[in-house]
Amino acid sequence: MAYHTARTRAGLVQASHGDSDRDDRVSIDLAGLRRLEAQARQIRFLPRQPARSVLNGRHASRLRGRGLDFAELREYLPSDDVRTIDWKVTARTGQPHVRIFTEERDRPTLLVVDQRMSMFFGSVHNTKAVTAAECAALAAFRVVDQGDRIGGIVFGDAVIADIRPARSRRALTAFLTALSDANALLYANAPVVAPMPLNRVLQAVARIARRDHLILVFSDFDEIDETTHRLVSGLARHNDLILALVSDPYADLLPPDLRIVVSDGVLQTEIDTGDRRVHRRLQDMAKGRLSEILGWQRQLGIPVLPLSAAKDSVVQMRQLMGLPGGRS
DSSP, rough: GGGGGGSSSSSOOOSSOOOTTTTTTOOOOHHHHHTTTGGTTTTOOOOOOOTTOSSTTTTTTOOOOOOOEEEEEEOOOTTTTTGGHHHHHHHHHOOOEEEEEOOOOOOOEEEEEEESGGGGGSSSOOHHHHHHHHHHHHHHHHHHHTEEEEEEEEEEEOOOOOOOEEEHHHHHHHHHHHHHHHHHHHOTOOOOOOOOOOOHHHHHHHOOOOOSEEEEEEEESSOOOOOOOHHHHHHHHHSSSEEEEEHHHHHSSOOOOOEEEEOOOEEEEEEETTTHHHHHHHHHHHHHHHHHHHHHHHHHHOOEEEEETSSSHHHHHHHTOOOOTOOO
């Protein structure tokens, strides 16, 4: 049985579904997501970024931002940029003319959030699912505040919610509700279903975001392959794509003396990381996924936000964006 598709009872788990003593680090509801709005200030997903932001051009490809709308054609003035001269009109009229463009009022943003069972794990602070939901909510609040259209795809192993981009608080509420609903389906004794393929979700993203969208994918990127690479490449070619890779230090740095029982809900087995071969395979698997995603950053120029379930979501988002108060 493959370790990366198994459910583990270690880390943060709920005692029972619907427990009145719900822990926000394990599951997050709509009220908890809404409380993040006041803390989302200053986070931006526009081309001009703080110097220390991972989205700055020195670290990754620059965000193209909103497109341009043609506004007018007029005669050239000494203060105009010569690069705006329309040479065809200039040749036809005998007088230099320039094309004036204005920035589009908004652009559609699609937030893609993984709430599969592989995300229901956490060893220090949050489950990966909660970290993904909180960071996606922070992004959603800022996108709406920027005046851009907000939409999203929220998916679990058995559900997928599609919120088409719209410039309204109703679309924001629909997205946050879909997040909390999907997160509520994650609990220790949840029914066993086949994992939702990430490639199926990315295909749905491609159908919605054909071009000129801002797309943020919050996931642990479990089960990726060459098809995933092709889909990601296609999305990045016509859109601004940001990958938010959610990880947990327990999976990245497995203790060498751990005995743990993992289960798919029907079968279970014990894994002994004291066995050097087992420990090496698990370490290689975790590091291999990280290496592959970072490889996409180098090959395709896609910014990667490394998110850790071991850290406070607000603190690390501010830190990644190069903002004050981003130190834990």
